[in-house]
Amino acid sequence: MNRKSPVYLNALRAFEASARHGSFSGAAEELNVTAAAVGQMVRGLEEWLGMPLFNRSTTGKARLTLTQNAERALPDIRVGLDRLGMGLNRLRESATGGILNVTVSPAFAAKWLLPRIDRFQMRCPDTDIRLETSLKLIDYKAHGIDVGVRYGDGTWPGLVSEKLMEEEIFPVCSPSFADASSLAEPADLTRTTLIHDLSVDPAIGFVTWDMWLRSAGVREGQAQRGMRIDNSAAVLQAAIEGRGVALARSILARDDVAAGRLRRLFPEVQVTSKLAYYVVYRAEYSSLAKLRTFRDWLIEEATASQA
Structure with a gap:
């Protein structure tokens, strides 16, 4: 190996992402840079190699295609980038301090995690939490995420x-x-203002007002009107402010109900969600000490909050 050769790690990442997405713009979104920056890194790599990596179309075709040489080299480059990442992870495995990159939804952060996070920081004062809140299913590898809490079917x-x-x-x-x-009675809900939560797709089993009312014995088609919000925390806040009746998720609403800011209606009707909260991480990070500590703390807090 020529150890004097310049290191083009960012350019290699830009090349690999561009090849996978078939465009500089797709790679730019993943790498959180501009498409122009991705293009510049790839061109710099091409200049250093002395050969093109992509076929530049003159017909306006948007999708990038690899040259034959690039197509042959791409699997080895991907393996190399993966092994480099694994090597860096091993260097971090014994560290209990440093930064832990965590992703959760905005509502879970506001209503469950942030009110409790001080207890984790007291336990692990040398670990700094870097929290990324998003409703999107973030690519853990591309965004450098260590662990997250996701809501779904697991x-x-x-x-x-x-x-x-x-x-x-x-x-x-x-x-x-x-x-x-x-x-x-539950049928009276069809004559009041209902607050609809649009943050999760009903297609994956998220309980909607129509589904809850059917479970309560109320006929269909009576819950279409009302306020619609795409953030579960904002849904609860609207209910706290007296804007209407919200369909609450027990994990997010527990503290507000306990504090008297919200009142549960019709507790005799019990509807359990098919979805749940999961601790989610990449398999190669499972031995990371601070990840294990954070996961164990999450499980302890979850057990205590449901006791």
């Missing part, structure tokens, strides 16, 4: 998932809204 290709918490779905509103409304 199946995410390429990732290890461990069930953290199951939850129940039930209607809630502010005490003042409940006292001012005539909500004697």
Whole structure:
């Protein structure tokens, strides 16, 4: 190996991502840089190698295609980048301090994680949490994520998932809204303002108002009107402010119900979600000491909160 050769790690990452996405723009979104920056890194790599890596189309075709030489070399480059990442991970395995990159949804961060995170930081004062909140299913490898909490059915290709918490779905509103409304039975909900949570796709089993009302014995087609919000924490906040009745997720609403900011309606109707919260991480990170410590802490907190 020529150890005097310049190191083009960023350029290699840009090349690999561009090849995988078939465009500089797709690679740019993954790497969190501009498409122009990706193009510049790839051109710099081509100049150093003295050969093109992509066929530049003159017909306006948007998708990049690899040259024959690049196509032959790409598998080895991918293996090399993966092995480099594994080597760096091994260097980090014994470290309990440093930075732990965590991803969760904005609602889970606001309603569950952040109110408890001080207890983790007291336990591990040398570990700094870098929190990324997103509703999107972030690519852990591309974004440098160590561990996350995801809501779903527990199946995410390429990732290890461990069930953290199951939850129940039930209607809630502010005490003042409940006292001012005539909500004697579930059917009365069809005549009041309902707050709809759009943050999770019903196609994967997320409980909607129509589904909950059917479980409560109310006929279909009566829950279409009302306020629609794409953030579960904002859904609960709207209910706290007396905007209507929200369909709450028990994990996110527990503290507000316990504090009296929200009142649960019709507790005799019990609807359990098919979805749950999972601790999710890459298999090659499973021996990372600070990841294991954070995972164990999450499980302890989840067990205590549901006791």
